[in-house]
Amino acid sequence: MKILVAGATGVVGRRLVPLLVRAGHEVAGTTRRPERAKALADQKAKPVIVDMLDEAAVREAVTGERPDAIIHQLTDLSDEDFTANSRLRITGTRNLVDAAREVGTELMIAQSIAWLYEPGEEPAVESDPLDPKLPPYEGIIALEEAVAEMPRGVVLRYGALYGPGTWYAPDGAIAQRVRAGSLRPSSSWTSFVHVDDAASAALAALDWPSGPVNIVDDEPATTADWLPVYSAALGAPTPGEAGRHAAATGRPVSNAKALGLGWKPQVPSWRTGFADMHRSDHAGGRGRSSRS
Numbered sequence: 478m479k480i481l482v483a484g485a486t487g488v489v490g491r492r493l494v495p496l497l498v499r500a501g502h503e504v505a506g507t508t509r510r511p512e513r514a515k516a517l518a519d520q521k522a523k524p525v526i527v528d529m530l531d532e533a534a535v536r537e538a539v540t541g542e543r544p545d546a547i548i549h550q551l552t553d554l555s556d557e558d559f560t561a562n563s564r565l566r567i568t569g570t571r572n573l574v575d576a577a578r579e580v581g582t583e584l585m586i587a588q589s590i591a592w593l594y595e596p597g598e599e600p601a602v603e604s605d606p607l608d609p610k611l612p613p614y615e616g617i618i619a620l621e622e623a624v625a626e627m628p629r630g631v632v633l634r635y636g637a638l639y640g641p642g643t644w645y646a647p648d649g650a651i652a653q654r655v656r657a658g659s660l661r662p663s664s665s666w667t668s669f670v671h672v673d674d675a676a677s678a679a680l681a682a683l684d685w686p687s688g689p690v691n692i693v694d695d696e697p698a699t700t701a702d703w704l705p706v707y708s709a710a711l712g713a714p715t716p717g718e719a720g721r722h723a724a725a726t727g728r729p730v731s732n733a734k735a736l737g738l739g740w741k742p743q744v745p746s747w748r749t750g751f752a753d754m755h756r757s758d759h760a761g762g763r764g765r766s767s768r769s
Contacts, residue, residue: 478502478503478545478546478683479502479503479505479542479543479544479545479546480497480502480503480504480505480544480545480546480547480548480683481504481505481506481507481525481538481539481542481544481546481547481548482494482497482504482505482506482507482522482547482548482550483507483529483547483548483549483550483551483569483573484507484508484529484549484550484551484552484588485506485507485508485517485522485550486506486508486510486513486516486517487550487551487552488552488638488642488643488672489550489588489635489638489672489675489676489679490506490550491516491520491642492672492673492675492676493548493550493676493679493680494506494517494520494522495520496676496677496680497522497548497680498520498521498522500680504520504521504522504523505522505523505524505525505542505544506520506522506523506524506525507525507526507527507529507538508524508525508526508527509526509527509528509529510526511526514526523542525538525541525542529551529565529568529569529572529573530564530565530568530569530572531572532572532575535569535572535573535576536572536575536576536579538576539573539576539577539579539580539582540576540579540580543580543581543582544577544582545582545583545584546582546583546584546585546586546683547573547577547582547584547585547586548585548586548587548679548682549570549573549585549586549587549588549624550588550679551565551566551569551570551573551588552565552588553565557650559612559613562616563613563615563616564616565616566616566617566619566620567615567616567619567620570587570619570620570623570624571619571623573585574623574624574626574627577627578626578627582627583627583628583629584627584628584629584630584631584683585624585627585629585630585631586630586631586632586633586679586682586683587620587621587624587630587631587632587633588633588635588679589617589620589621589632589633589634589635589689590613590617590634590635591634591635591636591668591691591692591693591730592636592637592667592668592730593607593608593611593613593614593617593634594606594607594608594728594730595607595608595728596608596727596728597728600697600728600729600730600731601691601728601729601730601731602691602731602733602734603634603688603689603690603691603734620632621689625687627687629686629687630687630688631682631685631686631687631688631689631690632688632689632690633675633678633679633682633689633690633692634689634690634691634692634730635670635675635678635692635693636667636668636669636670636691636692636693636694636730637667637668637669637670638669638670638671638672638675639669639670639671639672639747639750639751639754640671640672640673640750640754641672642672643672645707645754646754647711647754652711652713655704655707655708655711655713655716656711656713658714658716660700660704660716661700661704661716661717662699662700662701662704662705662716662717663699663700663701664699664700664701665699665700665727666697666698666699666727666728666729666730667697667698667699667700667703668691668693668694668697668698668729668730669693669694669696669698669703669747669750670692670693670694670742671694671742671743671744671750673743673744674692674694674742674743674744675692677740677743678690678692678735678740681738681739681740685738690734690735690738691730691731691732691734691735692732692735692740693730693731693732694732694742694744694745694746694747694750695732695742695745695746696745696746696747696748697729697730698747703747703751704716706747706748706751706752707747707751710751710752710754711754
């Protein structure tokens, strides 16, 4: 299959490209940074330099590749600029979907988030409504609705990404907050997923039907549960009471649908992932996803 990975040098994209190549696919990867082209070529992927906010440039890039499938892993979270990230989700996704439909691409797989569900007592499943009061809603609903226009559109609702190159890496933004003592245990829920498992889900989704799928590990946790374990992994003091996690969710998230589709996290719990964090932080990065 001929596959275009949008955001191929981001934290998930750079793990996904080698998986696709090893699976025998012909891979092209986008980046807006020319200096990252060599990294893609070294992974045996064709570099495509394009700014996803430029409608004409996106159309030209997609027309040039005419892929069978597009895997959308675009984010813009450098300097924690959530406004820029929302803009990319809205405008970048719109440009990508329009270009894909023009050339007859059948499948798009896109990165979304799993912490946007309305509050509830039971673990959230994909049919549960998203909460329009939460700040990411505008960008996420625009992304998911655009992808649904594809002949086959799969939305991967990732949990909080951790592992090398993420905000939870030892040199990442969340780690810095923990060392500064600005995070405290609370009853807020977080559902995590290791970045390697996020990438494996994107590969598996090439065979999945349309619709959203939660991609989270097997153990949703409150901040009171995970923060002491994470702090210990960093060698930071155990945090005191009060405060809240910056990316808190009011509800655990179920991965039952993904398991039913055949995906299984290789890191089934953040407990194991956090314990291995220092040993696995060999991929580099400053823990801040940036536009690729």
